């Protein structure tokens with residue numbers, strides 16, 4: 001069974017992402033990033049913060065907002081986030097909406113750590129909506145259904161970012177089956193920021209990696225787990241019974257990391273007419 005695999009070996013990536021997001025205006029990211037110690041799995045260059053550092057920060061910042069952008073196109077009052085890491089999107093949305101029921105999930109250690117962060121910083125004093133933080137292995141069908149059953153009847157929006165590239169084809173299909181079954185029963189949609197496309201061979205080393213990040217990437221087959229092309233991603237989701245109904249279009253001008261990125265940008269990149277490859281898209285999918 002896929003869920004006998006040790007998915008917790010993926011969890012250190014969530015800490016690296018939080019530390020990068022600590023340099024953005026993503027809600028609660030600065031405060032929570034300040035709570036974690038400096039060691040992280042990707043061995044990122046926090047000392048010099050070069051161009052590639054800011055490229056990554058901006059990528060994860062834009063990926064975060066791309067989900068919020070598509071969420072605004074739904075009127076769902078039930079939201080389930082899978083593999084949320086140290087994101088506090090649920091808390092931020094529940095601060096503003098008393099009608100919202102948001103269930104924020106990840107593996108148990110991450111959720112316990114995140115609950116500690118919230119308690120330590122007393123971040124949930126003004127929460128108006130109903131926010132639950134629950135441990136969930138997204139591939140465990142019975143645990144998945146137990147979480148779904150916590151919502152009142154009505155359409156459900158499922159969101160996730162940063163999970164599919166850690167799952168092989170069978171695991172991706174297993175997750176799609178659970179989500180498809182749920183959305184067929186209840187209505188709603190799935191917003192995933194995980195439509196990552198493999199880099200063309202000549203761009204494979206576009207983003208320099210430390211030894212430790214290269215090992216992590218290899219250990220989890222991240223490059224192989226991405227889609228071959230946008231066409232293949234469409235075909236994959238279609239085979240699983242989904243239709244793409246909207247795509248996020250984040251404007252990089254709105255990203256809080258942009259000024260630092262521009263400052264650190266080398267002269268040749270500034271003058272280059274070659275656009276960086278589009279490696280990721282965020283889609284809203286409906287079960288058909």
Ligand SMILES: C[S@@+](CC[C@H](N)C(=O)[O-])C[C@H]1O[C@@H](n2cnc3c(N)ncnc32)[C@H](O)[C@@H]1O
Nearest residue numbers: 007010011013014017083084085137138161162
């Ligand atoms: C790259 S992080 C992304 C975290 C967060 N979504 C973000 O973008 O900051 C990947 C997350 O997936 C979680 N994860 C890995 N396998 C999982 C599984 N089977 N079920 C639920 N979460 C899982 C890890 O614990 C980790 O928090």
